[in-house]
Amino acid sequence: MHIEINYKSGKPAYLQIVEQVQISAASGTLRSGDQLPSIRDLAEQLRINRNTVARAYTELDHLGVTATRHGLGVFIADFANQLSTAARKQLAQEAIDAAIVQARHLDISDEEFMRIAEASLISFNKRRGESK
Amino acid sequence: MNDSKQTDPSLTSAIQNVPALAVEVHDLHCAYGKTEAVRGLNLRVPGGRCYGLFGRNGAGKSTTIKCLLNLLRPQSGDIKVFGLSPQKDDVAVKSRVGYVPEHVSFHPWMTVARVLRYHSAFRLHWNHDLQSQLTACFDLDPKKRVDAMSKGMRSQLALICAVCHEPDLLLLDEPTSGLDPIIRREFLQTVIGAYMDSAPGQKTVLVSTHLIAEWEGLIDEFTIVEKGRARITMQTDKAREHCRRIHARWPGTVPDLPAELGYREPDETEGAARLLTTKYTPEQEDNLRALGAETVEVEPLTLEEIFVATSAMPNEQEGRREL
Numbered sequence: 001m002h003i004e005i006n007y008k009s010g011k012p013a014y015l016q017i018v019e020q021v022q023i024s025a026a027s028g029t030l031r032s033g034d035q036l037p038s039i040r041d042l043a044e045q046l047r048i049n050r051n052t053v054a055r056a057y058t059e060l061d062h063l064g065v066t067a068t069r070h071g072l073g074v075f076i077a078d079f080a081n082q083l084s085t086a087a088r089k090q091l092a093q094e095a096i097d098a099a100i101v102q103a104r105h106l107d108i109s110d111e112e113f114m115r116i117a118e119a120s121l122i123s124f125n126k127r128r129g130e131s132k
Numbered sequence: 133m134n135d136s137k138q139t140d141p142s143l144t145s146a147i148q149n150v151p152a153l154a155v156e157v158h159d160l161h162c163a164y165g166k167t168e169a170v171r172g173l174n175l176r177v178p179g180g181r182c183y184g185l186f187g188r189n190g191a192g193k194s195t196t197i198k199c200l201l202n203l204l205r206p207q208s209g210d211i212k213v214f215g216l217s218p219q220k221d222d223v224a225v226k227s228r229v230g231y232v233p234e235h236v237s238f239h240p241w242m243t244v245a246r247v248l249r250y251h252s253a254f255r256l257h258w259n260h261d262l263q264s265q266l267t268a269c270f271d272l273d274p275k276k277r278v279d280a281m282s283k284g285m286r287s288q289l290a291l292i293c294a295v296c297h298e299p300d301l302l303l304l305d306e307p308t309s310g311l312d313p314i315i316r317r318e319f320l321q322t323v324i325g326a327y328m329d330s331a332p333g334q335k336t337v338l339v340s341t342h343l344i345a346e347w348e349g350l351i352d353e354f355t356i357v358e359k360g361r362a363r364i365t366m367q368t369d370k371a372r373e374h375c376r377r378i379h380a381r382w383p384g385t386v387p388d389l390p391a392e393l394g395y396r397e398p399d400e401t402e403g404a405a406r407l408l409t410t411k412y413t414p415e416q417e418d419n420l421r422a423l424g425a426e427t428v429e430v431e432p433l434t435l436e437e438i439f440v441a442t443s444a445m446p447n448e449q450e451g452r453r454e455l
Contacts, residue, residue, distance in 0.1 A: 007348050010376065010432025012369035040329055044321050048349035049182050050328055101414070105429065 001030060001037070005046055013048055017056035022065055022091070025076055028128055036066060036074040153212070154179040154301050154336040155200060160209035162195050169195040170206070171360035179300075180333040182324065184347055184354035185340040186439050192360040193340035194234055197305050201231055213301065227256065230294035234305040236286045240279035244272050247289060248296075255297040262326070266292045269322055270315070284311045291319070295327050302327060304339040308346055316346060324350060344436040356439060364410070364442055368435065375438045376412040380405050380425040387423055395445045408441050
């Protein structure tokens, strides 16, 4: 699992971990039952505070993306079952809203935005097909 | 499935939001002769956190840390370390604190092994495993004399002395400034990690530094100290979310902008304004567009950029500002 913290992104570090794990889980890079690194290992790997990793893991548990098995570690939960349709839609909605805001800032027209989104969807599905 | 949803208790304790205060400083004044180094500083360091004291040289960081250790006697103000007064309960406070000073000095004729034995003799508790682990990790030769060691090696030795009695509070005064980049990495990853991991949620680090980029990922909360006062206090997460530089451009000249949009940074070009805000919301962009801005770009800032940018701001809001 590759996680990268970008201090210039304007996002809290714990949230960046949460989002990257969520994306990995949704894209199939992480599968249900996969184990995440221990708090200590991830903190050392990313050169961040263990409090930050602990907060990210608690949040992931709370969102149902992971399940912490006491004494064993943190595992990717059965993703589809854990997140209700509404919750999943809301997550997607937030990400799409952020992309729209970004596109507006960059002066990208709605038509251009839709073209980019479509192309991304196609290439994403293609990649996912290959990884399966 | 049920028990798998339970959260590891050590995991929750590490992130609880209301830990007891490790350090509480109120209206501290400390002067060297006629020079006032600290002028009404307030500071609250929650337990279990890695707390940054950022400031330029001469801002009063080292003086504050020395007051916490009763190495300097302040003219006035209240200091509590774990609820105790460093002056009245000198031994009780010092027994729970590890300290790495800015300028490390040992007896020059002592060897590494001798320094460690000497320091451990002052302590009721000493973790010998941790000592060997860190000595090996820094590649320090126990037989080497202090006067034959480099500045960096002495800092490493000082750090080992500070953490091996497993203090509840680790005070680091510009700890990485004399170290090369490889050792700095080692220092930050291994030592701070191992120290904070030894009792998750209970070990506190207070570090003074101006090498903020080095500490970017480790700091939970920070105070920017300027001219002996706390200028800005923020949680790192909140700072990342709410500190922004907004670049706005107008077709003609820049209109008068209301102060709540942020501090207007100087040296702007014709028709452009750079606004610095610690309370960013997307509405600010809309407000700027409503004022006729043609383009509005929002730039998130790193901790170091926040430090540099805020030190240029006029100091009309003194004291503690919380977000």
